[in-house]
Amino acid sequence: MQLFDVLKPDVLFPLLLSMLFGVFVGAIPGLTATMAVALIIPLTYYMKPVAGLAMVLGASFTAIFAGDIPATFLRIPGTPASGAAILDGFELSKKGKGSLALMLDLFCSALGGLIGVVILITVSPPLAKFALQFTHFEYFWLGIFGLSMAAVLSRGNTIKGLLSATLGLLISTIGIDVTTGYPRFTFNVTELMDGVSFIPAMIGLFGLSEVLKRTSEKSRLQLSAVSEVVRPNLKETFAHIWNHKFTLLRGALVGTFIGALPGAGADVAAWVSYGVEKNVSKDEELGKGSVRGVIAPTSANNAAIGGTWIPALVFGLPGDSITAIVLGAMLMYGLRPGPMIFTQSRDLVTQLFAVAVLIQILLIPVGWLGIKAFSLFVRLKTSLVMTAVTIFCIIGSYALRNSVFDVYVMFVFGLIGYVFEKLRIPLAPMILGLILGRTVEDNLRVGLIKTKGNFLPFLTRPISLALFVMIVLVLIVPPLTKTFSKKKV
Amino acid sequence: MVRKALVLVLLAAVMLLAFAANYPRKPVTIICPWGAGGGTDRLARFLADELSKKLGQPFTVVNRTGGGGAVGHAAGAYAAPDGYTLTLVTLEIATMHWMGLTDLTFEAFDYIAQVNEDPAGVIVKADAPWKTLEDLLNDIKANPGKYLFSGTAAGGIWDLARIGMLDAAGISPDAVTWVPTTGAAPALVELLGGHVHVVTCSIAEAVSQIQSGQARALAVMADERHPMFPDVPTLKELGINWSAGTWRGVAVPKGTPSEIKKILEDAIIEIASSESFKSFMQANGFGIKIRRGQEFYEFVKQQDQAWKKVLELGGYLQK
Structure with missing residues (x-):
């Protein structure tokens, strides 16, 4: 039976290697899952297609999980998809519950990933058809919903949060304007033509600024960076997962769907899932170290990976930057992605699905190894850990485009992050502005080009309207109910 | 004394000759102005593998992305003209300077060979x-x-x-x-x-x-029908005198020694004529178009003017 071919060493061995590689890449800030896949692909040309694709899947699932490890311990997201994990995960870690947060991350990543894969296996074609209905008008509202999360992230400090988010939005306008081809705010610097690279900015804001902060506190440099000894408490972990099973399910469903949209990937999925959780659960602790805040984004970003393969397999259209690379590799393997792949390469697709499920099981031991190794590292003296973090901040921002300019960008954002922290201005809204600024602006403007300046389709297209109504309700209903219930009293 | 000097001069001359003929003596970088995993990157990596086999030194691909291709092309053009930095140039070298995205023009390169046109x-x-x-x-x-x-x-x-x-x-x-x-x-x-x-x-x-x-x-939009889709007519057959497409080739910074350019040109032409190249290009759906150095240069020059007109028509011309 060809299904069990995936358990043979010529698939299993490369898969395990790629997963170990994925943990490494994911846990190091600046090295992203996309980069891992781009590095792996040239190696796979000499393998069986299923082994090559298994390596890609293995690396992407593990890297997206592993990005949460530094986010939890050091508040430095390992990959852009772990942006939301710096909130509750890090807060838990500060309270000495880092191992709980990471155990939850690990199991919810595997379970979320599994749900994503099951959806990929069962309802790909109709879901892909529905996702194609989304165009600029709908992506605009999705971006607006994501941006509204800035309000959550700056609770108790609205003005400062707004300042931070606006600065992020402003920075996102730098670069060639896609609608006119005009370079905005680039001052003839070629490196700025594509805008400020998001990854160096993120590493600077969270990574370098953390280094600056800790080194400015002389007394702590001799202590270990994270004092907690990592011990798995399976009973507690499973109890939490069981209590928040609907959070997990919601996260996974939202994640898979956002992943399936060709215009959004795991990073957006994590934020939207966090936002959905905030509105559904009404958990006041969210953002201050709530397990919900860990489970929702981590199950969403791993589920999103399954989601991104839906348009890739069904239409041959990339769901994110990873599947874009994979589609190119498939041509090299002699495969033609698109609706016919399910009939023409049926064995391969079946094996691929089997591999994807297998990865979720293997993720537990491999991920645990990653957590353990990283926790040994952060238990070193702060001075050593921070030196290593600085080195990786530099390497990571350079490696993205082999560009020294991006290293400068990282340093500048490191200083911005440090100063903002001193002034108690929250950093997360700025990242939201940076990620979603382009999404909102480009989709609005391209949408208006399509309609020749008419705003109505943003409100009259069925899906747009539904999204708009949902956002309005989310923003208006809670304060309204609050006032009404007060009046009754 | 004189004999000694003569021997030295001869020795130096021989060494210089050996130097030039001994290209490459160290690893060579190929700059790809587009992202890892894309079409241009796949082509760059294929050429790098084949060149490594042929010339006995590792050829490595470095992706220098950004600025709609401007970053990578500039990095390649301003590298030392010693043959150790090649650039996989794409059509954008003929368009981006007209749009005001860079000061770099096609004249900054010496052209080795074109291998693709789509x-x-x-x-x-x-x-x-x-x-x-x-x-x-x-x-x-x-x-x-x-x-x-x-x-x-x-x-x-x-x-x-x-x-x-x-x-x-x-x-x-x-x-x-x-x-x-x-x-x-x-x-x-x-x-x-x-x-x-x-x-x-x-x-x-x-x-x-x-x-x-x-x-x-x-x-x-081609002069001839596409081999993969022989039923699809060309614009010219339909009475519309217009062809357009993208193309890719290898170039080096201006001023690279001609012996080195010769070695590279011969190696790349040989690779581009091989069966493995043909099957690679077919697997990717890429078209093969081979132009040698001088011919490639003339082509780029013609493209530069042709696109200028179109950019003007679309209102994108900046200078």
Whole structure:
């Protein structure tokens, strides 16, 4: 039976290697899952297609999980998809519950990933058809919903949060304007033509600024960076997962769907899932170290990976930057992605699905190894850990485009992050502005080009309207109910 | 004394000769101005592998992305002209300086060899009402402003291909609306979702969608029919004098020693004529077009002027 071919060493061995590689890449800030896949692909040309694709899947699932490890311990997201994990995960870690947060991350990543894969296996074609209905008008509202999360992230400090988010939005306008081809705010610097690279900015804001902060506190440099000894408490972990099973399910469903949209990937999925959780659960602790805040984004970003393969397999259209690379590799393997792949390469697709499920099981031991190794590292003296973090901040921002300019960008954002922290201005809204600024602006403007300046389709297209109504309700209903219930009293 | 000096001079001369002939003596970098995993990157990596085998030194690909290709082309052009930095140049070298994105022009390079050319196609959804390009063009003439075209960013190559085609067919480029996207793949998403009507992009980038019957090509903007789609007519057959497409080749910084250029040119031409290259290009849906150094230079020069006109027509010309 060809299904069990995936358990043979010529698939299993490369898969395990790629997963170990994925943990490494994911846990190091600046090295992203996309980069891992781009590095792996040239190696796979000499393998069986299923082994090559298994390596890609293995690396992407593990890297997206592993990005949460530094986010939890050091508040430095390992990959852009772990942006939301710096909130509750890090807060838990500060309270000495880092191992709980990471155990939850690990199991919810595997379970979320599994749900994503099951959806990929069962309802790909109709879901892909529905996702194609989304165009600029709908992506605009999705971006607006994501941006509204800035309000959550700056609770108790609205003005400062707004300042931070606006600065992020402003920075996102730098670069060639896609609608006119005009370079905005680039001052003839070629490196700025594509805008400020998001990854160096993120590493600077969270990574370098953390280094600056800790080194400015002389007394702590001799202590270990994270004092907690990592011990798995399976009973507690499973109890939490069981209590928040609907959070997990919601996260996974939202994640898979956002992943399936060709215009959004795991990073957006994590934020939207966090936002959905905030509105559904009404958990006041969210953002201050709530397990919900860990489970929702981590199950969403791993589920999103399954989601991104839906348009890739069904239409041959990339769901994110990873599947874009994979589609190119498939041509090299002699495969033609698109609706016919399910009939023409049926064995391969079946094996691929089997591999994807297998990865979720293997993720537990491999991920645990990653957590353990990283926790040994952060238990070193702060001075050593921070030196290593600085080195990786530099390497990571350079490696993205082999560009020294991006290293400068990282340093500048490191200083911005440090100063903002001193002034108690929250950093997360700025990242939201940076990620979603382009999404909102480009989709609005391209949408208006399509309609020749008419705003109505943003409100009259069925899906747009539904999204708009949902956002309005989310923003208006809670304060309204609050006032009404007060009046009754 | 004199004899000693003579021997020394001779020795030096021999060593110099050996130096030149001994290229490459250390690893060579190939700069790819586009991202890892994309079409240009795959081609760069294939050439790098073959060159390593042929010339006995590792050739490594470095992706220098950004600025719509400006960053990588600049890095390649301003490298030392010693033959140890090659650049996989793409069509953008002939367009981006006209748009004010860079001061770099095609004259900054010495050209080694062109290996690829991919024509643009006129692609519509499978269930679109137009059976031929003529149907489409007549419909556009009858309904100016009604139809949405897409394929890449504003002023990008596929936008220019569209402008040139409409102009050559006697239709104002303003008769259709260009929906800017970040590339051909998102434009095809828009096409299959029914959000735009026509995509003009490289036939190679839409091979999966056309072969699986989700989309149809009405025409190719080439001088000859595409070997993969022999049923699709060229614009010239339809009486529209316009060809457009992207191309790729290898170049070195201006001033690179001619012996080194010769070694590279011979090696790349040999690779490009091999069976393994042919099957690689076919697997990727890329077209093969080989032009040797001088011919490649003349071609780029001609392209530079040709695109200037189209950019002017579209209102993108900056200087």
